[in-house]
Structures are given as C-alpha cells and as structure tokens.
Amino acid sequence: MAGRVDIANRSLAEPELFGRVRGLSLALTEPLSDADATVQSMDDASPAKWHLAHTTWFFETFVLRDVAGYRPFDPAYAYLFNSYYEAEGPRHARPRRGMITRPSLDEIRAYRAHVDAALAEAWPQLGPDARALVELGCHHEQQHQELLLTDILHLFAQNPLKPAVWPGAASAPSPVPGPIGWIEGRTGAVEIGHAGPGFAFDCEGPRHQVLLTPHALADRPVTNGEWIGFIKDGGYQDPRWWLSDGWAWVQREGVDAPLYWEGDGSGWTSLGLDGLKPVDATAPVTHISFFEADAYASWAGARLPTEAEWESAAAGLDPNEGQFLDDAGPVRPRGYGPFGSVWEWTGSAYRPYPGFKPAEGAVGEYNGKFMSGQFVLKGGSCSTPRGHMRASYRNFFYPHQRWQFTGVRLAKDL
Amino acid sequence: MAGRVDIANRSLAEPELFGRVRGLSLALTEPLSDADATVQSMDDASPAKWHLAHTTWFFETFVLRDVAGYRPFDPAYAYLFNSYYEAEGPRHARPRRGMITRPSLDEIRAYRAHVDAALAEAWPQLGPDARALVELGCHHEQQHQELLLTDILHLFAQNPLKPAVWPGAASAPSPVPGPIGWIEGRTGAVEIGHAGPGFAFDCEGPRHQVLLTPHALADRPVTNGEWIGFIKDGGYQDPRWWLSDGWAWVQREGVDAPLYWEGDGSGWTSLGLDGLKPVDATAPVTHISFFEADAYASWAGARLPTEAEWESAAAGLDPNEGQFLDDAGPVRPRGYGPFGSVWEWTGSAYRPYPGFKPAEGAVGEYNGKFMSGQFVLKGGSCSTPRGHMRASYRNFFYPHQRWQFTGVRLAKDL
Amino acid sequence: MAGRVDIANRSLAEPELFGRVRGLSLALTEPLSDADATVQSMDDASPAKWHLAHTTWFFETFVLRDVAGYRPFDPAYAYLFNSYYEAEGPRHARPRRGMITRPSLDEIRAYRAHVDAALAEAWPQLGPDARALVELGCHHEQQHQELLLTDILHLFAQNPLKPAVWPGAASAPSPVPGPIGWIEGRTGAVEIGHAGPGFAFDCEGPRHQVLLTPHALADRPVTNGEWIGFIKDGGYQDPRWWLSDGWAWVQREGVDAPLYWEGDGSGWTSLGLDGLKPVDATAPVTHISFFEADAYASWAGARLPTEAEWESAAAGLDPNEGQFLDDAGPVRPRGYGPFGSVWEWTGSAYRPYPGFKPAEGAVGEYNGKFMSGQFVLKGGSCSTPRGHMRASYRNFFYPHQRWQFTGVRLAKDL
Amino acid sequence: MAGRVDIANRSLAEPELFGRVRGLSLALTEPLSDADATVQSMDDASPAKWHLAHTTWFFETFVLRDVAGYRPFDPAYAYLFNSYYEAEGPRHARPRRGMITRPSLDEIRAYRAHVDAALAEAWPQLGPDARALVELGCHHEQQHQELLLTDILHLFAQNPLKPAVWPGAASAPSPVPGPIGWIEGRTGAVEIGHAGPGFAFDCEGPRHQVLLTPHALADRPVTNGEWIGFIKDGGYQDPRWWLSDGWAWVQREGVDAPLYWEGDGSGWTSLGLDGLKPVDATAPVTHISFFEADAYASWAGARLPTEAEWESAAAGLDPNEGQFLDDAGPVRPRGYGPFGSVWEWTGSAYRPYPGFKPAEGAVGEYNGKFMSGQFVLKGGSCSTPRGHMRASYRNFFYPHQRWQFTGVRLAKDL
Secondary structure (H helix, E strand, O other): OOOOOOHHHOOOOOHHHHHHHHHHHHHHOOOOOOOOOOOOOOOOOOOHHHHHHHHHHHHHHHOHHHOOOOOOOOOOHHHHHOOOOHHHOOOOOHHHHHHOOOOOHHHHHHHHHHHHHHHHHHHHHOOHHHHHHHHHHHHHHHHHHHHHHHHHHHHHHOOOOOOOOOOOOOOOOOOOOOOOOEEEOOOEEEEEOOOOOOOOOHHHOOOEEEEEOOEEEEOOOOEHHHHHHHHHOOHHHOHHHOOHHHHHHHHHHOOOOOOOEEEEOOEEEEEEOOEEEEOOOOOEOOOOOHHHHHHHHHHOOOEOOOHHHHHHHHOOOOHHHOEOEOOOOOOOOOOOOOOEOOEEEEEEEOOOOOOOOOOOHHHHOOOOOOOOOOEEEEOOOOOOEOOOOOOOOOEEEOOOOOOOOEEOOOEEEO | OOOOOOHHHOOOOOHHHHHHHHHHHHHHOOOOOOOOOOOOOOOOOOOHHHHHHHHHHHHHHHOHHHOOOOOOOOOOHHHHHOOOOHHHOOOOOHHHHHHOOOOOHHHHHHHHHHHHHHHHHHHHHOOHHHHHHHHHHHHHHHHHHHHHHHHHHHHHHOOOOOOOOOOOOOOOOOOOOOOOOEEEOOOEEEEEOOOOOOOOOHHHOOOEEEEEOOEEEEOOOOEHHHHHHHHHOOHHHOHHHOOHHHHHHHHHHOOOOOOOEEEEOOEEEEEEOOEEEEOOOOOEOOOOOHHHHHHHHHHOOOEOOOHHHHHHHHOOOOHHHOEOEOOOOOOOOOOOOOOEOOEEEEEEEOOOOOOOOOOOOOOOOOOOOOOOOOEEEEOOOOOOEOOOOOOOOOEEEOOOOOOOOEEOOOEEEO | OOOOOOHHHOOOOOHHHHHHHHHHHHHHOOOOOOOOOOOOOOOOOOOHHHHHHHHHHHHHHHOHHHOOOOOOOOOOHHHHHOOOOHHHOOOOOHHHHHHOOOOOHHHHHHHHHHHHHHHHHHHHHOOHHHHHHHHHHHHHHHHHHHHHHHHHHHHHHOOOOOOOOOOOOOOOOOOOOOOOOEEEOOOEEEEEOOOOOOOOOHHHOOOEEEEEOOEEEEOOOOEHHHHHHHHHOOHHHOHHHOOHHHHHHHHHHOOOOOOOEEEEOOEEEEEEOOEEEEOOOOOEOOOOOHHHHHHHHHHOOOEOOOHHHHHHHHOOOOHHHOEOEOOOOOOOOOOOOOOEOOEEEEEEEOOOOOOOOOOOOOOOOOOOOOOOOOEEEEOOOOOOEOOOOOOOOOEEEOOOOOOOOEEOOOEEEO | OOOOOOHHHOOOOOHHHHHHHHHHHHHHOOOOOOOOOOOOOOOOOOOHHHHHHHHHHHHHHHOHHHOOOOOOOOOOHHHHHOOOOHHHOOOOOHHHHHHOOOOOHHHHHHHHHHHHHHHHHHHHHOOHHHHHHHHHHHHHHHHHHHHHHHHHHHHHHOOOOOOOOOOOOOOOOOOOOOOOOEEEOOOEEEEEOOOOOOOOOHHHOOOEEEEEOOEEEEOOOOEHHHHHHHHHOOHHHOHHHOOHHHHHHHHHHOOOOOOOEEEEOOEEEEEEOOEEEEOOOOOEOOOOOHHHHHHHHHHOOOEOOOHHHHHHHHOOOOHHHOEOEOOOOOOOOOOOOOOEOOEEEEEEEOOOOOOOOOOOOOOOOOOOOOOOOOEEEEOOOOOOEOOOOOOOOOEEEOOOOOOOOEEOOOEEEO
C-alpha cells in the first residue's frame, strides 16, 4: 500500500510538510522499545523500525542518490529496506522483516537524522522533479504512519498481557448517533477520480464519468451496538448472509466477532492503542473484513456502496472535518462523517480507471500491480494523518484483511 | 459455476432440449471407464460420475420431489451429490468427491434413467414454475458438460501415459489468421446485461447502461504462435509484466508455459482430449490464467477488454457462428470469432450489476455468493455446448485458474 | 514396507507357493470394481490396482528381465509401478498413484497373467539366485496383500455410505477372554533375530544376544471393552498419559477413539471389511497408533513390551496357531495368542541389529533405509497371510499410523 | 530438553553453583539488545529473554512458592514463562514466544535479581528437597544456556548483515588432527547409565548391563575438511547414502551443506557466534543433522556408534578435559576428545532404559515424554557449560535438527 504516485500531478513540496511528516513518525514510535519496534506479528504487517527505515530509504533512493556528494548512510540498507521495487534490485523477504534485530531502533533514528539533514542541505538545489518526489515521499510516509499504528496494535494484541501503546483512561464515549438516515445520491452521469490541483496517487485518475442508478447511502457507518445485534442474531453462524469465500473464511478461522474483540453476550472488550477497553456501543464498528461488511449488509437488507456512489456523495465535502490523526496518541474511532473515523469498505474491486497508465520509472513502476483480488475502501480513519485524505483516495485490501481501522456504511437501491 | 438462474426470465422448457442435453452428457462419458469417471484430480475439479449424478440430483430435488408419488432413487444421494446448496442440507465435502467409488458409473447411469423416466411421465402435469426449473436444469447441465470435459482432461494430464479421451489423428490445423486488426468500439452510453427474451442466469441482469471511453478490440484472440513469442522473449521471467499476485503465483508454481504444454524452444506439444499433439501455432492459445492473459497484454503494450466493451462489441452478432461443442468428441480450439473456441478473460471483476437481487429459494439461494475474487470471461469455448451462449453470459474464475479452455483478446485505449 | 530380503537366507521357492500367493491376490480383489481398485485415499495408502501391478513388476524386473526372450508386457509400467527402488530409475510419485485410471484393473489382470505364464515357462531354467528372488517376490507380495486389505478398508471408510468389501452378517463374537494374566519372561542373555532355516527378510538378522531384565508380559492383547474403559476415564483428554508428540497428534487430529470407530459412550460401531458393525467388546482392540498404545499402557500402570521381550516369549511357539488370512473374506481380529489377530506395538525403535548389512543390488538396495522414526510391531494380524509370520519378523510403522490392524499387549517390570 | 531430573540422586546444591550459573546466564546475554533478546527465529528456538525468564520461573515455581512470605514478581509470568509443564497450568504457545516484546529484557533482569535475592534470603531455611530442586534448577539452567547460544546464533543467521554476537578476530585454527585411528571397544556385557554419586537427570538411569559386539570407534570426530570431501563427491545428491526420511528432507529443504555454510567448491564460510568466518578444515564439522551424519557414515563405509558403545568408551575418562563453555564468548568447535567440541550423534533412538520410572510431581512430570522420534547425542559441545557433562548424559534431538553444535564420530564392526 505504498509508493503509488502520480508524478504528472506534481506540486512543490513544502519543507514544512516534510518536517511535519518526519516528526510525526518519530513521535509515533516514541513509546516503543527496541523490541516493540522490531518484531513482526504476521506476514501482512511490518515492524515499526522497518516503517521508519523504509520511508527514509525512499528519500535516500529516489531523491538523494542523485544529489552530488551524498554518501549513503549504510549501503546494506538498500537490501534491507526496499519493500517491493523490483527495478531497485533484490530485497529482504517480506515475511522475514521481523528477523532484523540489528540495526537497532536507535540506529534507524540516526539514519533518519542523517537523511533529514542531507535533504535539508540539498533542498535549495533540488529541481521540480526532485521536489515532486519529496512531496510523494511525504504522502508515502503518511501511508506508512497509518500502517505503523495498525501493525503495532496487531503486535500488542499477540501479547497475553495486552499492553497499551499509550496507557491511560478510556476516552470519552462516542457521541450517540441517531437511527440510520438515508441520503439519496446523485443519479446519471457523474465524474469521479482526481483532476487536481494538489497531490494524488496515480491510481486516482484519470478523472472520468460513470453512471449512477437511483440509490441512497446511510448517513453514518454502522455502530458497535448495531454489530452486537448482528452477533446476537447468529449472523456469524448463518451462511445465507455470506459470500462463498467469506463463509469459508469464517469457518476456517473461527471468526465470530470483529478483530480484537473479546467476550461474549454479557459484555465485550476490545484492544486498542490505549489497551483493553469496553466496547463503546455508540462508536463506529471497526476491524471488520470486507466479508463481514458484506454479510452485515445482507443481513440488514442493504448492500455496500460502490466506490462511485461513495465518491460522488463525498465530492463536495471537506475531508478534514472528520476524525483523523493529529498527534501521536491512543486514537479510537469515534464520531461520524463521510470522512475519517473508519475506512469504509465499498463493493468495488480495485481495478484501473479507464485510461490509467502506470507512471514511468521505479517510483511508479508498480502503481497498478496490486489491481487484482482487492476491494476499495474510502474515507480514511482515525489513524490516517490529517491532510492525507480526499474524496478520490483509493485504499485497497484483500477481503479477509481487517487489522486496519475498517468499518462499513450501508447503501440501498431506490 | 452452477445453479445460477433467473426465474424471472422463465420460458417453457422444451422436452426436446431436455432430451438433447441429457443425451449429450451420456455421450460425453461413453469413452470413460468406471475409474476414469470416479477419480478427482484436484480440489477444483469433480469426477465425471459426480457431474452425471449432480445434474440429475438437480432435477430430482427441485422438480421431482414436488411430484406426487415420486420415489427418490436413493435417499443417500442427496448427501453425496448436492454441490453447495446450504438450504438443501449438509453434503459431502468437495475435495473428497473422488473417494466415492460406489455407487458405480453404471449405477449413476441407472439413476439418470430413473429420473429421466420420472420426468417424462410427470411432464404433462408440470406447471410453469416447474417447467422453468427444468429449463434451468438443462442450462445447469450444459455448464457441467463443459466442466466434465475440462475436468477429465485435467485428470488424464496427471497420468504419465498421457491417454486420449478420444484417440485419433490430429485435427486439421486451425486456419491461418492474419495479423491482429483493431476494431474500434462504441463510445459513450451503451446497454449491457440480459433483457430477454430467452433464458439467462440471474447474474446477467438487470440490463443497464454503462459509459465506454474510446477503445478498440483486437479482431481475434492471441494465437499459440504469438504466445511462443512471449515465452521466447522471457515473458514468464520478467516481473514488469505481471500483477503482484500473478508474479507470486508464477514463482510459487514454477509456471513457464500454458497448462498442458510440454517442451521447450525447439518444439511444444500440448495435451488435449485427443491426446498429446504438437502445438498448432495458428490456433488460439488456451489454458492460460487471468494472470498470464494480463501479463501478455502488458508485454504487448495493450490491455484486457472490459466486460462492457466485449459485450457491446458482440451484442449484434450471432453467438452460434463460432466453434462450440456439438457432439461428443475431441474438441480443440480452432478458428476465430467473437464467440466460441476459447473463453476470453476480461479485466472486469465478477461483481453484481446495479439492482441485482438474488433469486428466491434454494435454486437461486447463492446466485451472488461467488462475487468476490473472480474475473469475468466472455464468449464460450469449443467445449461449451452450442446454444448455451449469448453476449450477456458471465462466466467467472479465479485469476490463477486455467484448466478451462481460456484465452485472451487484446484491447487498447484510443 | 516391501522388498526387504536376505538373499543369504535363500531357499528354493516352490511353484506351489508362487501359485498360491498369486491366486490369493486376485481373490482379494475379486469384489472390487475398477474404481475401487484405482482410487488412493491418502498418501500412505496405495490403490489395489497398484498393489497388483507392483508385485508383478517385481517379478518382471528382478527375475524375468534376465530370462532370454522375455518381452515386457508394457515398457511404461516400469515407471508406473516401481515403488521406491532408486537404482531402478525414476518413478511415478507415490501420492499421485491414485491418478492412474489407465491401465484398467482388467489390463493389470492381463499383465499378471502374462508374467505368471512367462514365469511358469521360465521356471525350469531358473538358477538358484533367480529362484531365491521368486521366493522373495512371494513374501513381498504377501506383505502387499495385507496392505491391499488395509488400504481398501481405508478407502471405503472415506465413503459416507460405508460400503462393505464383503457384505454379510456380523461374525460370531470373539471368545470371552479372562482378566489379563501375567507371564514372567526370561531374564539375562537371550538370543533374538533370524538364523534360519527358512526365509527371512535381511533386517531380521543377524541373530544376536540381548540382556533381558525381570519382566512379565500380559497373556493377551487389550480388548475393545478395556479400551472403552480408557475412553470413559478421559484417557484421550489427559496429557499425563501421552508422549509429547502423541499429545500434539491427539489435539491436532482431534483423536478420541480408535480409527474407524463411530459413536459415543452409549455405543460404538466400527467399520471393517464386512461393513459397519457394533464394536465387539471381547475382541482385541485394533486400529490404534503407537501413541495410543503407549498412552493406554501408561494409564494402565504398565508399559509396552520391548521387541526382545516379545520375541523371546514367542520364540518356541508355532506362529501359525493364531488368526491369519487364509482366504479372501471379511477378516476382523478375534481370539488371542502370541501371533495373529492384531499386530502388537513394541516400545522398540526400528533400528538395525548389530552387524546388519544391507543386501547387494537393487533388490536389497534399501533394506535399511526405513530405519528412522518408526517403531517395531510383532506377531502379525488377521490380515497377514498365514505362513508369512515368524517370531523374528519385524514390521514397522510411524507412531501416528493406525490404518493397519494394530493392537497392544501390556508389559511390566518385575 | 529441559527439566529432566532424578530427584533420587539428589545432592545438596551449593550456593556457589547457583551464583556461578546465574551469573553466566547474564553474561551470555550482555551483548544482546532488547530486540536481539526478544525475537524468535523458528518454532524450535526460543528468545534469549524467554530463556532468562523461564529458568527463573523454574526457581520461583518449584522452590520459592513454598517459602513463607515469598511474593511472586509478577503473577502473569507463570503463564508467559512455563515451557511445557501441563501440571502447572496453561501457558503461552511455544511458537508465539517471540511476540512478547514486553516485559523488556531489563524487566527480566529485574525479575532475575528479585528471585536471586529471595533465594539467597531463603537459603538457610531450605530443606534437602528444596535444595535438591535448586541443584536441579542449576542444571536445568545450564541446558538453557546452551540453547540460548544456539538460538541466538540461529537468529543472527536470519539477518542478511550476518552480525556477530561477539565480534573479533577469527580464533586460531583448530590443531591439525591426524588421519582417523580406530580404537577397539569393549565387548560383551558392559554397564551403562548413571549410578551416582553426583547429579544426573532421571533418564540417565537406571544403570544396567548391555551386550556389545566387536567394534571400534574413530579416535576423533569428522573434520570440516573431510566433510568437504563428502560434498565434492556428490554426497548430498546420491540417494544411496541416505535414510529414506533423510533423502526426503534433503530434497524438500534443498540441503547441500551443513547449516550456516555459505559458498561453493572454491571456498566455504560459516556463521558462528564470532560472525562469518572461513571454514576451518581442521576443526570438527558441526551443525549437521542425524540424517547427514548417517549419510556421511554410509558414504565412508562406516556407521554411527551406538549410545552404549560411546558411553562404554568414555566411561573412564574425565569429561572436563574437552572443550566446553567457560565464559561468555564466541565459542567455535575446535580440538578432539571424547567430550566437548561437538555433540556426537549416535545411532540409538532416545528410549527409556530398563526399569526407568518418571519422577513424581510436576518437576519430573514429563521426564520421559520426549521418548519418541528422537536420537541420542553424547559428549557435549563447545557451548555446553563446563561441569555439566558426564558419560551417561543423554541429549536428544529429532533427526532433521541441526542448529545445535552437532557433529559425528564414525564407528565400525570388527
């Protein structure tokens, strides 16, 4: 989920953006020990240290290596911290990232300082292409900030002691939402996709028309309380609601509640970045897979929104009004809006828009190579850095994955 | 890939259709021994005997059980030969179908005769709903005829002796096609999906408008000769052409040619229903996965057609002009048209059309339950029974599957 | 479990032995259909057709290929029906044996007739080495007769219809045994291992001395009724009784009764060659793994006999007094003796005797190659051909395997 | 490989022993970072932090919990740091030990200090049973010291940077051994097994007689130089030398050299605790599996010694004359003796001695539960703490395991 960039949509990166992004990454890992930052809890996740290093490698590789006189911090890092750029040569296997106990977290912090200083020094001499790559690197790092948070939560969930990244009191309950209201969407030809100004990843374009049939979207995502109703009604035990692959997944994995939930009918807790806390019935449900989202919608007599319906509804709204990540701290989804709090699964497969062309070179080498088997999510979450989101943003995960802050908003035909 | 029916689009089934379909199934299995018809060569495939029995169970379950006085041939068969209808109760696990050495092939033939006779006797008293279910059962059985052929070919390919289902001389070579010509497609709003008259599965509707951007489709599928060019150019060894999941599949499985190909640069053979024969350079390439089709298109500087582009181009044409299955015999793809010879992978994920609603009851219980993770194929193949095909037909398989007669037609943006 | 021979212990094979053995193999497969004889139900098992062919290949390869003028029945069979003789060249992978639907069972019968006729014709001209190989081939085929029966039972157990190979009434119950009596064994130096006259496999020698400490063996194997006591006492749920690997196996596989048992505390049935029948409380328990045998012994405050204790106790007795396979038919363990009814797990790992040397050439190429990870069983079973057994016989299986007619006799220190 | 104790052979534990053992464990982990001490590189290995904690839990659980007024350091640790004592309650799954990033290495050091202080304070009031348990705990901890070293080496081997635990110059080459000389062993009845005085694990007894046939043992283990001869002769590619399970392992895992070797015919390096160094041709070969040891012996026309042959030969010698672990540092095998340098695989399965009875209670609960599927190793290695070894010592591993400092000494029949 990294490195997708539209270098055609370049704008000059501000040193302020660079400084803010780089600083937040450090702040997010401040509560972590060397061991916390090193262990990999599953193949899908990466160690926090790896996120810190990989995002730095990105600037070193795509910007600094063309700067006269730049000396790489350590030539071995290219092998360790390349994620999947085939054109950049061989790299350490992803499921083995957690074996890298050395370099230490402190060494990676030194690596970051080295690169940050070199970039600051090089800044005046960077041309527009390089500055566009810096901007890209900032957005790339924001994506990794979100992954860093969800990966560390997944790691802590493996520990029987259920530690908190940021211990503290439970946050105030989410405001009580009313019953779902239905908002009629636009019908006929609408435009979706990014068309500037401002930064976007290349898969967000080209902007193009689609046709929408009469439909309505719920005015908020589904709550934990509503999800408990699905559980109580035997939703996880009834094949009628499930896609065939989803039913196989539920049975194979023994799934009977959202990820990180523990408990039973008499009470649920869930693990978050602030530790194990009672499930807040009024907050949006999160850590659900596409399969669960789709099954819930079937049970509720509704369906998932398409990407185009979602984007059309959100197009005129301010993405920054929702709940996003502002500072390092124990975020949990709360509140409701078209943006933020939880990523919303759509019913749309992640496939290229008409006329999509991958960008040139290693940076954009594989913009489209993830376009099979995954579904689009929209809107961002409480762990997405504020400012990173827009209506055209296309996040994507496999239908069984649920360690991100994922939720669901219902839709229906009219 | 079975049991999808639109009972809203019902038409009266003709006894002639029923007789023809049931007869062809028997003819297809005429060359098979009891052992040939029993063994299951992989989880994705089913034994020929199971196909014969399951299609019969369909009529027994959905039509005859409501006929007064009907006595099931054997009550245990419901458990053995239900495929995946959860509402019809528990069933034998799919990967264990090959363990059922008894009942024998001859007993299953007797089962078929029993059900055929009962249906003939009941015919005059069947109402329109039942007749629609008979029609559905005929189309369902035609789907299984194609699977039966591809499953038996897969089984025979596991035998080091490489037996032929229908031994004989190599068929005449495919006519020599010219270089690919590009046919410009319609642009703007077009309608796709089934809207009667005539039978269709429910997932083919509702008919609806889509917007097409300027594009062209190749006037024929890719040939074996062209595919050899891809191989010789190192196509299977170059990650640039592959989707990420495809590249992982190629490396994990050691794929370096279409399924059933054996040989090297100096000459290829491929196993077919007529045994091991030299690869015919002028015939359409077949037994390729979506991943391979997509990689080939990238290598060729093109892309896959979308389902809508394909259907729009084929809409006015006669589906029966292509190469289809007419009689039991050693079909191999030859010839070129918008229909027949090989299924054509599209770039479209198999997802519901706007307004799609699953049909009521067990028959249609799961019409949509396969709508995740699969891609749409269009056009039918040399092993699709003639008459089964139409432009709106939606076949679907996972992107790594390739034991069907699958091929590829290129598309490009204009 | 095949092909182990001591060509130093050669004796002349009688044509009578050959005829009897070859005839029994055919009789055992008489009730089988082509499909029954073709399917492979697990990697550990082989199809009946493969057993018939492999034992024939043995004579063809090791005896007939040196006979002037012999023409192989089909040169392709060497690839299909070699089991594991590396020196005889490449061979079909063991877990894929069930894919070979052709040649058919009838063709394999013709293969057998061809080889039998050739051997009869060649008989007068065979020298002593060749005749020893014929004798070896007969013993080899007897081993496969037992495997054939246990493999076909395993296959039929996968069929929800639970067919019987030889349907019929339940056999008379086993005679009621008294409580276990303890027979004190010999102490000090005893000799074990084969030292002629008569045939033995090479791993049965050299004959050598071992030291026995004071001990006693039970006068009969454990019964089904006693085993039900173990189940009722929670034996399968209590880690105290189990070896560590055994406990992992029980939990991973969900084992809670002998293989082929179905039921619960209120009544058990078990599948045999005569179909599904009530468990006979007075018969010896069978289809148990080494892990189960060892756990039962721990629970009973006893232990397993060592191979030397067992062989020493059985040395002076007539091996043919027990229950063995005389004719094709639905054998089940009944009766009690030092020989027959059920193979008895010993606590001895299958390792070479002092001074053991593998035989020369392909026939004996791998006599010792199975000597890791397996345990010795003694005494033969109801499905071991009568005449095949002796006190020095060393059968061996992995500690989790239990599809043979395996049982357990207790031992204790004095 | 832990917790085996003969509480019948108790002797009073000296506070000196306790202090020395506890101090060495800390010294061994001194070069490790928090991350180094936390990550688990494979299911067979445990994190260094876990070793430090588990050995401490042992004293806390079996000694201190019976001391009036003792307060556990943290009640949650019992769950985290119990290894496999079923009687001590549920525990964290072994393959998930590497997920425990918290408590930190420093917290575990504090845990150790807490328990050490409590034990020192309690010492005067401990009775003989408790003191015997302290002695047992010391021997138990010595076993874990060896595992800690081999586990950390395995972890560092996963890091592409190939770090050294103790960087430094290569140690002096091993003294050049002469050609193998053969030492004739004792024949007839000999006694093996422990019979005091001094500490031993319970599986080392009872002492008993065995019969040895004429044989000779090599006067030293096989060297790296000799092993390179095996490689050059195609030993890893020739099935003749291999046990059947070993050949399957070699092919499945792609094994073609000892573990941690890198290179080819023109030169080999191997990773050790001192980093990547050239293979010393004159040092004993190490990091080989039983399968490799057995194959080498077959290739060399020899065999493995039995446990009894080995123990008989070593019985009168001083175990401390060999190379053992004296202090924290980069040990590599060098030198040759009946003890030390490398563990020597025997051909004997790890099974109970005649009359063996597991000890009472949780401490000895499972002394025998590992007695299936493993082979005995004798003699200790360069990473076994000096003083821990004796002729009767029985180490054991599965035949494919090779991350210990394992080697091979040849034997032959006379």
